[in-house]
Amino acid sequence: MKQLTEYEAAKRDIIMSIVYIIGVLILFYMALEASLVVAIIICMPLEIAFIIRLIHEVKKFKKLKKNDAP
Structure with a gap:
């Protein structure tokens, strides 16, 4: 398995944060029901x-x- 550089890890963390935000928005929509x-x-x-x-x-x-x- 390849070791990520700090730069690549930071890009991955940003993408994951965006995915989490979208997931919580979907959860919010479902909870509105x-x-x-x-x-x-x-x-x-x-x-x-x-x-x-x-x-x-x-x-x-x-x-x-x-x-x-x-």
């Missing part, structure tokens, strides 16, 4: 956490990209 309150209580903290994680990963990616530039 039951109740708006349930959907908000369950999904919004997850959504906020994944958005914060995405912001953190993008900052890390930009830092790595800037450091790799000659």
